[in-house]
Amino acid sequence: MNFLDKIGSLIIGTGQHVINVLALFFETLFWLAIGPFKKKIAKRDSIFFQMVFTGIGSLIIAFFVAFFTGIVIAMQSAYQLSRFGANIYVAPMVSVGLARELGPVLTALVVAGRVGAAIAAELGTMKVTEQIEALETMALSPVRFLVIPRFLALLVMLPCLTIFADIIGIFGGFLVGVFNLHLDPYRYITFSFKFMEWKDVWTGLVKSVTFAIIISIIGCYMGLRTKGGAEGVGKATTLSVVTSFILIILFDCILTGIFYFSQK
Numbered sequence: 001m002n003f004l005d006k007i008g009s010l011i012i013g014t015g016q017h018v019i020n021v022l023a024l025f026f027e028t029l030f031w032l033a034i035g036p037f038k039k040k041i042a043k044r045d046s047i048f049f050q051m052v053f054t055g056i057g058s059l060i061i062a063f064f065v066a067f068f069t070g071i072v073i074a075m076q077s078a079y080q081l082s083r084f085g086a087n088i089y090v091a092p093m094v095s096v097g098l099a100r101e102l103g104p105v106l107t108a109l110v111v112a113g114r115v116g117a118a119i120a121a122e123l124g125t126m127k128v129t130e131q132i133e134a135l136e137t138m139a140l141s142p143v144r145f146l147v148i149p150r151f152l153a154l155l156v157m158l159p160c161l162t163i164f165a166d167i168i169g170i171f172g173g174f175l176v177g178v179f180n181l182h183l184d185p186y187r188y189i190t191f192s193f194k195f196m197e198w199k200d201v202w203t204g205l206v207k208s209v210t211f212a213i214i215i216s217i218i219g220c221y222m223g224l225r226t227k228g229g230a231e232g233v234g235k236a237t238t239l240s241v242v243t244s245f246i247l248i249i250l251f252d253c254i255l256t257g258i259f260y261f262s263q264k
Contacts, residue, residue: 028143032148047153049149050149050153061114063165066103066164069106071175071176073098073169088188091188094169095193095196107158108207112214112241113241117219117241119223123219123224125226128232161208
């Protein structure tokens with residue numbers, strides 16, 4: 001019975017968290033839609049600061065992850081394709097693979113580890129030091145002034161980072177194709193975009209927008225429900241990153257299945 005009690009409490013607790021996360025998401029959409037007609041949602045410099053922190057601050061790590069990923073894909077695919085004398089097809093494998101799958105997923109994981117953790121830690125610290133309660137005492141919505149800037153920043157900057165990662169990853173594969181496989185540079189570039197279609201690009205962008213919503217909402221939710229002082233902040237930060245990682249992979253699988261079966 002103790003085992004069944006634990007299973008039941010786990011299911012109920014998980015369901016309650018799902019409901020609370022959805023409630024935070026819809027409240028965020030409410031302030032995005034209704035807020036501008038009432039008062040300013042948040043200061044513009046706050047949103048701009050979050051965009052700089054989210055996008056510009058993540059450029060370097062996104063560059064290295066995408067660059068070396070493109071190199072690895074090119075080397076691994078060349079190892080197999082060289083047996084059939086089809087080295088030139090390394091180019092479309094790198095470009096399409098990055099645009100549809102690896103670009104948005106790896107970029108989202110990087111941003112979740114860096115930005116999602118920072119959001120949870122910052123809001124968690126504000127929660128345990130009672131700054132959130134101070135806002136509520138002044139009849140100010142924490143969602144309006146704390147969640148909205150981070151939500152908008154990720155919604156704008158993560159797709160931009162994904163496009164940047166795609167370009168850098170293709171460039172990494174280009175270096176392998178030209179200097180290691182001795183392919184003609186013009187032919188490599190031609191083949192890279194010959195087999196890439198517009199749907200490959202917007203598939204990755206749809207995924208990146210979904211991942212941006214996940215990272216921002218989960219990070220803010222974990223931060224706003226933090227308890228227990230410094231130890232609670234650490235737990236909230238860790239749980240935010242782990243949950244974001246799991247949901248990113250889960251929704252990537254779901255969206256890939258939707259796009260796959262819709263194209264048949």
